[in-house]
Amino acid sequence: MQNPLRNPLSEVGAGRSSWTIDSAPVVRLVVLFALMVGPLAVIAVRLVHVQAGLGEDYLVEVSRTETREEPIPARDARILAEDGTILAADRELFALKLHYRWIEEPPHPLWLKRTAIARLPKSQRKRKPAVEAEIARVLRDRDALWTSLARVTNEPDRELLRRRRDIQRRVERVRDNVLARQASPGEGAPSVAASARATVTEKGPWWERVIETLTTPPDRGLDANDLVIEEEQAYHTLFDDLSPEAAVAIESRPDLFPGSRIELTTRRTYPEGSLAAHLIGYRTAAADGIKETVTGLEQAYASTLRGVPGLRQLTVDRRGEIVATKVIREPRPGQDVIIGLDIRAQRTAEELLATALETPAHVDAAGKPVPQPIGGAIVAIEIESGQLLAAASAPTFSLGLFSDASPGDWERTLADKRMPFFPRATQMALPPGSVFKVVSAVAAVESGTVRPDEPFACRGYLDKPTQHRCLTFRNYGVGHGEVDLAEALAKSCNVYFFDAARRGGPLSLVTWARRFGFGQPTGIDLGGESSGHLPKPMGGARPSGDTLGLAIGQADLTATPLQIARMMAVIANGGRLVTPHLAVSSQSAGHSNRDDGARLDGLRPATLEWIREGLRRVVAEPGGTGYKTVRSPRVSIAGKTGTAEIGGGRPDHAWFAGYAPADHPRVAFVVVLEQAGSGGVAAGPVARQFVEALAEAGLVGSEPLVGQAP
Numbered sequence: 201m202q203n204p205l206r207n208p209l210s211e212v213g214a215g216r217s218s219w220t221i222d223s224a225p226v227v228r229l230v231v232l233f234a235l236m237v238g239p240l241a242v243i244a245v246r247l248v249h250v251q252a253g254l255g256e257d258y259l260v261e262v263s264r265t266e267t268r269e270e271p272i273p274a275r276d277a278r279i280l281a282e283d284g285t286i287l288a289a290d291r292e293l294f295a296l297k298l299h300y301r302w303i304e305e306p307p308h309p310l311w312l313k314r315t316a317i318a319r320l321p322k323s324q325r326k327r328k329p330a331v332e333a334e335i336a337r338v339l340r341d342r343d344a345l346w347t348s349l350a351r352v353t354n355e356p357d358r359e360l361l362r363r364r365r366d367i368q369r370r371v372e373r374v375r376d377n378v379l380a381r382q383a384s385p386g387e388g389a390p391s392v393a394a395s396a397r398a399t400v401t402e403k404g405p406w407w408e409r410v411i412e413t414l415t416t417p418p419d420r421g422l423d424a425n426d427l428v429i430e431e432e433q434a435y436h437t438l439f440d441d442l443s444p445e446a447a448v449a450i451e452s453r454p455d456l457f458p459g460s461r462i463e464l465t466t467r468r469t470y471p472e473g474s475l476a477a478h479l480i481g482y483r484t485a486a487a488d489g490i491k492e493t494v495t496g497l498e499q500a501y502a503s504t505l506r507g508v509p510g511l512r513q514l515t516v517d518r519r520g521e522i523v524a525t526k527v528i529r530e531p532r533p534g535q536d537v538i539i540g541l542d543i544r545a546q547r548t549a550e551e552l553l554a555t556a557l558e559t560p561a562h563v564d565a566a567g568k569p570v571p572q573p574i575g576g577a578i579v580a581i582e583i584e585s586g587q588l589l590a591a592a593s594a595p596t597f598s599l600g601l602f603s604d605a606s607p608g609d610w611e612r613t614l615a616d617k618r619m620p621f622f623p624r625a626t627q628m629a630l631p632p633g634s635v636f637k638v639v640s641a642v643a644a645v646e647s648g649t650v651r652p653d654e655p656f657a658c659r660g661y662l663d664k665p666t667q668h669r670c671l672t673f674r675n676y677g678v679g680h681g682e683v684d685l686a687e688a689l690a691k692s693c694n695v696y697f698f699d700a701a702r703r704g705g706p707l708s709l710v711t712w713a714r715r716f717g718f719g720q721p722t723g724i725d726l727g728g729e730s731s732g733h734l735p736k737p738m739g740g741a742r743p744s745g746d747t748l749g750l751a752i753g754q755a756d757l758t759a760t761p762l763q764i765a766r767m768m769a770v771i772a773n774g775g776r777l778v779t780p781h782l783a784v785s786s787q788s789a790g791h792s793n794r795d796d797g798a799r800l801d802g803l804r805p806a807t808l809e810w811i812r813e814g815l816r817r818v819v820a821e822p823g824g825t826g827y828k829t830v831r832s833p834r835v836s837i838a839g840k841t842g843t844a845e846i847g848g849g850r851p852d853h854a855w856f857a858g859y860a861p862a863d864h865p866r867v868a869f870v871v872v873l874e875q876a877g878s879g880g881v882a883a884g885p886v887a888r889q890f891v892e893a894l895a896e897a898g899l900v901g902s903e904p905l906v907g908q909a910p
Contacts, residue, residue, distance in 0.1 A: 265523060268514045272527070273465050274507025277534030279480055279497055282784060285543050287480050288498065288599075290466040294447035296353075297435035300371060302342060302459035303364050304432075312338055341458055348456045352446045353439065363438055371431045378429055435461055435522075461522065468498075470599035476546050478593045478623035479539075479726065479782060482602045496623070497782060499727045501537045508532040540784040545590040548893040549578040552886050553594035556873055557618075564881055566828075571851040573876035577624040577761040578890055580869040583769040583859060586778030586797065588724070589867060589899065591762070593624035626724060629732040629758035630872065633844030633879065634692045634825075635857045636713075636753030638767060638811060640701065641685055643712040645807045649704035652685040652810040662698045668748060670694045671843075689814030690824045692841060694752050701751035706737040709750055715800050716767050717777055718759055724780040732759040753842060764857045765870040768839070771811055772865035775803040815839055816862045829884030830856060835895040838862035839887065841879035851875040854882035860891045860900040867900050 279288040301311045316334035317325050324330040350357055442450075442462070450457045468483055481496020494502060510531035515524035553576050561572045580590040597613050597620040613620055622628065644650045658680040660673025670693055673679055680693045688696035701709055713719070719734025735746065735756045749755030762780055770777055778797035815838040818824040819831050825841040839858015846853060854876040859865040871890065876882035894900045 265515050268516060269528070270512050270514060272510030272512050272529075272531045274509045274531035275466055275533040276468065276507050277505045277536045279501075279505070280536055280538050281541050281543050282538060283543060286471050287476060287539075288468065288470050291469045293440060293465045293467050294442040294444060295437050295463045295465050296349075296439040296442050296447070296450065297437050297461050297463060299435050299459040300367070300432050302345060303367055303436065303438075304371075305364065305368065307339070307342065308432075345457060345459070348453075349438075352449045353442065360438075367436045367438070371429075371436075374431050375427070375429050379427065382427075433516075440465070441467075467603060469603050473600055474596050474598040475543070475550065476541060476591075477596050477599050478621075478625065479541065479588075479591055480599060481726075482599055484602060495728070496726060497537065497539070500725050501783065504537055505534045507534040538784050539782045540587040540589070541591075541782060542589045542897060542899065544897045545580060545890075545894055545899065546592060549580070549590045549592035549890060550594065550596060552889055553578060553592055554596075556876070556882075556886055557594050566881075568881050569877060570882055571875060571877045573854070573873035573882070574618050575622075575624055575628070576871070576873040576876070577628060578869070578871050578886070579625050579761045579765040580867050580890075580894065581765050581769055581778070581780050583773040583865050583868050584778070586766075586769070586780045587784070588780050588782050589894075590869075591625040593622065593628075595620040597621060623726075623728070624872075624874075625761050626726055627728060627730045627760065628872075628874075629730045629760050630853050630874070631755075631757055631844040631846065632753040632759045632764055633842030633853065633855055634694075634752055635764055635767075635840045635842035635855045635870075635879075636757065636759070637689060637692065637697055637751070638771060638815070638840060639713050639716050639718070640697045640709060640751045641689060641811050641814070642716075642803065642807060643708045644697070644700035644704055645685065645810065646712065646802055646804070647704045647708040649708070650685065650700050652807070655682040655684055656688070656693075656696050656699065657682050658688075658693050658695045660695065662695050662702075662748070668695070668698050685810050686814035686817060689811065689840065690817035690821060692818075692825045697751040698748045701747050706747040706750070709747065710734065710737045713750075713757075715777070715803075716770060717763055718757070718767075722760075722762050722766055722780050724762060725782055729762070730760050732763055733757065753844060761870045761872050764855070764872075765868050768857050768859050768870065769868035770800065770803075771808060771815070772838075772859040772868050773797070774805070775800050775808060812838065812862075815858060819858070820862070825880045826856065826884050826887075829880050830858075830888045832888050832892055834892055835860055835900055836862035837888070837891050838865070841884060843877070843879045846875070851877050854879045856880070856883040856887040858887070860894065864901075867894055869894075 275292070276290045278286055278290075280286055301308055301315075312335050313331065315338050316331055319334055319338075320330055346357070346360055349355070350360055353360075447462045450460055451462050454460075470477075470480065470482075479496055481494065481498035481500075483498055484493040498505065508531065510527065511529040513526040513528050514522050515526075516522050556576060557573055559570075559572060562570050564570050576594050578590060578592045579588070581588050595616060595618050598609075601609055601613060645652055650656075658670060660670050660677070660679030662668035665673070670679060672691075679695065680687075680691050683691060683693050683696055685696075687693070713734055719731060721729040721731050733756060735750060746755045750757055766778065766780060776797035776799050816836075818840055819826040819837045821827060826837075826839060830837055830839065830841075837858055837860045839856055842853075842855030842857070844853040844855065852875070854873045855870070856879055857868075857870040859868040869887070869890065871883045871887045873882050873886070891900065
């Protein structure tokens with residue numbers, strides 16, 4: 201029997217032990233310990249390395265940058281008159297932009313710490329006293345920045361504070377909206393993480409659920425302190441029109457103006473204000489989904505005037521601050537457009553219209569009522585080339601509204617029911633009244649309906665005393681007696697043209713009206729031109745009342761002032777239909793826009809002579825409808841009065857269209873006043889003053905007329 205208290209070690213010497221240790225479990229424990237401790241040791245070493253050697257690098261992230269591209273504004277070209285008057289041009293502006301973190305109050309703590317650490321050498325970035333001291337210096341720099349800005353901009357502190365608060369409020373509204381959308385992606389809709397987890401839990405196999413549980417972070421929601429929006433990393437405009445001196449002072453001292461940048465921008469300006477506003481046009485900036493609006497010459501020559509923006513590459517750090525810039529493409533400026541508008545004539549036309557619209561309703565010297573017009577237009581063109589010398593629309597507006605206007609200016613302009621933005625010279629289509637008798641005369645003679653020298657007995661009405669009458673019969677109960685073509689034009693005999701239209705029919709009348717350009721745009725280099733309305737030839741064996749109305753410029757016929765001026769140019773230049781134009785040349789076109797026009801087929805010189813004689817008598821001889829109001833002692837004028845009825849108890853439209861000088865024409869023109877009454881009474885005096893101004897400017901000659909009293 202063995203002794204239970206026997207020491208096993210006593211048998212070791214004998215080469216055998218009764219207590220045997222199994223080595224396999226020990227090995228397994230060692231391996232397991234190594235597998236557990238090894239990765240932890242690696243992680244610990246990496247943590248020490250990151251904390252000791254890379255902590256400040258991760259905090260500042262100075263090595264991580266990104267590039268962005270932004271356009272470089274290009275200067276748009278000018279619109280100039282031939283005399284050098286600048287009508288539209290870009291003005292260079294210096295905009296001051298500040299990074300949002302230098303505006304925000306109170307400053308963002310993480311931004312403060314990062315900015316401070318970025319300024320320190322690496323050896324100091326882990327020293328808390330050094331970091332705190334640098335943070336204090338950043339705060340002092342912020343205060344010094346605003347003090348310096350107040351000094352160089354001459355703005356009071358309260359104004360700078362107001363601008364800062366406006367920017368911060370806008371950014372905070374954006375931030376609040378982003379937070380609201382993140383917090384509520386949709387009514388009753390779970391978050392993306394929750395949706396994914398639910399899908400795996402409900403439908404996936406067990407191993408996918410295990411993997412999802414181990415790899416998906418918990419849904420802790422959005423922490424507002426961790427949210428950074430783009431607007432917080434951007435530069436915001438503090439001043440959009442900084443003086444050049446202030447811009448230089450800021451750019452030359454970046455140490456005094458940290459977080460700032462100067463940008464060169466442009467603003468479209470119109471030095472002459474309201475002069476030719478409807479012709480020059482305007483631009484409205486695109487905003488809130490609304491496209492840019494462009495009108496007038498600004499629209500017609502946009503491809504010539506607009507510069508091509510350049511492109512700049514910006515290198516920014518993770519805080520959004522610019523660390524480097526590079527110009528990829530230089531901006532290319534636009535090319536000037538020169539127009540043949542005569543500035544003196546245009547200014548006079550606008551002043552005459554303004555006076556006419558401001559004159560209250562009254563009774564003239566002959567006892568005839570003169571209503572107050574609600575609008576009007578004056579147009580003048582060179583008869584040979586079609587060059588537009590003046591095109592005024594009233595009421596007008598100042599182009600300064602689109603560059604530097606107060607809310608009150610806008611409210612007053614928009615409240616004007618007379619539509620000051622409406623370009624009446626090219627888009628106002630009205631019945632032309634008796635000025636259209638020029639076309640009726642051509643149609644009657646060239647169709648063989650009448651002989652110009654054949655007398656016609658006017659009794660004051662066509663068939664019945666109650667309809668199709670002359671104005672003299674309506675007013676005095678008598679007709680014009682025997683008249684030929686020239687006399688019928690001079691005295692504006694309705695019955696003469698009623699009879700010719702009834703005998704000749706509508707086809708010839710409409711055909712000649714179309715040849716004169718009615719019912720179609722003139723082709724002027726302006727957008728949005730109205731074509732007016734030319735009725736189609738009326739059918740039937742017997743011409744209708746519409747045909748008779750058309751013969752005197754009524755019925756459904758409408759025309760623009762520009763179309764009427766071109767009609768008069770055809771009579772004055774020998775029968776050529778010119779295309780009106782504003783631009784003399786543009787640098788991109790490289791040639792003149794002169795257009796000598798095409799001669800109208802079938803229009804004989806003899807017919808033109810008869811019509812010119814009639815238009816001369818309108819003004820030069822007693823009995824002519826323009827004798828008392830249009831005749832001038834300084835320059836001979838030929839033309840035609842027109843009084844267009846519009847019904848509805850409203851006053852008639854007043855027209856006078858013609859050319860000057862009567863014997864050697866150079867300029868065709870038209871004056872129209874909306875709802876101003878008689879053409880001779882209302883439009884005639886304005887036409888006389890306008891032509892006299894053209895004479896003073898040397899555009900039509902100003903020699904005194906022998907034997908003609910004022």
